[in-house]
Amino acid sequence: MEDNTQLYLVPTPIGNLEDITLRALNILKFVDVILAEDTRTSGKLLKHYEISKPLQSYHIFNEHKTVEQLIQRFQNGEVMALISDAGTPSISDPGFLLVRACLKEDIKIECLPGATAFVPALVKSGLPSDRFVFEGFLPHKKGRKTKLELIAKEDRTIILYESPHRLVKTIDQLIEVLGEERLGSVSRELTKLYEETVNGTLQEIKEHFSKGQVKGEIVIIIDGKKS
Structure with missing residues (x-):
């Protein structure tokens, strides 16, 4: 393993369990503790790969309270891996606060490359992928209108969860602020059995998904504003 590294950020599969790297498996077998967003979800992954390590809950509702305790444990010599339910930690998932605190205390971090849902969704959308902006989840209420207005001015490809x-x-x-003819793409259930990607105008995409109940994790790709 990497010399003196104490925190490993380890991406996990977004659906298909085979989408984990050999290095990620080796790290998870090596560390003292695995910090997991949901220990039940992560437990299934670890059981599949016959990895038996102590799991500790680390999620958006407790990360403020636990960061200081974890820093103390790193300083006492423990080595840990941080994983989220799916994808790369800190990308619309917990992780940022812990990374910032580790950097402040000179605790060495390694981030492994791996699964992130927006990359395959962007690449298969057919929309420009040389310049893009990732906005994650839109605000549910406060600030939502302002964010949509900013998106309307964006000339790069826009990615939303x-x-x-x-x-x-x-x-x-989005149709209200961008117009029904703006091109887009919606991917759901990426890497899973019922994976689906719908490309077209925003109006066409709306009509498709209005036909029945929508299931799975969603990535929305939107073409940027044309000059």
Whole structure:
């Protein structure tokens, strides 16, 4: 393993369990403790690969309280891995606060490359991928209108995450500010059995997903404003 590294940020599969690297598996077998967003979800992954390590809960609701304790444990010599339920830690998931605190205390960090949902969604959208902006989840209420207005001015390809029950409403709001003819792409259930990507105008995408119940994790890609 890397000399003196005490915190490893380890991406985990976004669906298909085979999308984990050999290095990630070796790190998870090596560390003293695995910090997991949901220990039940991560437990299934670790069981699949016959990895038996202590799991500790680390999620958005407790990260402020636990960071100081974890820093103390790093300073006492423990080596840990941080994983989220799916994808790369800190990308719309917990991790930023711990990384910042480790850097402040000169605790060495390694981040492994690996799964992130927006990359395959962007590449298969057919929209420009040389320049893009990742906005993650839109604000649910406060600041949502302002964010949508900023997106309307953006000339780079725009990437959003969304929950399935909010998808149609969000597409409706995007149509209001961008117009129904703006090109887009929506991917859901990436790498899973029922993976689906729908490309077209925002209106066409809305019509498709208005036909029935939407399931799975959602990535929305939107073409940038043309000059």
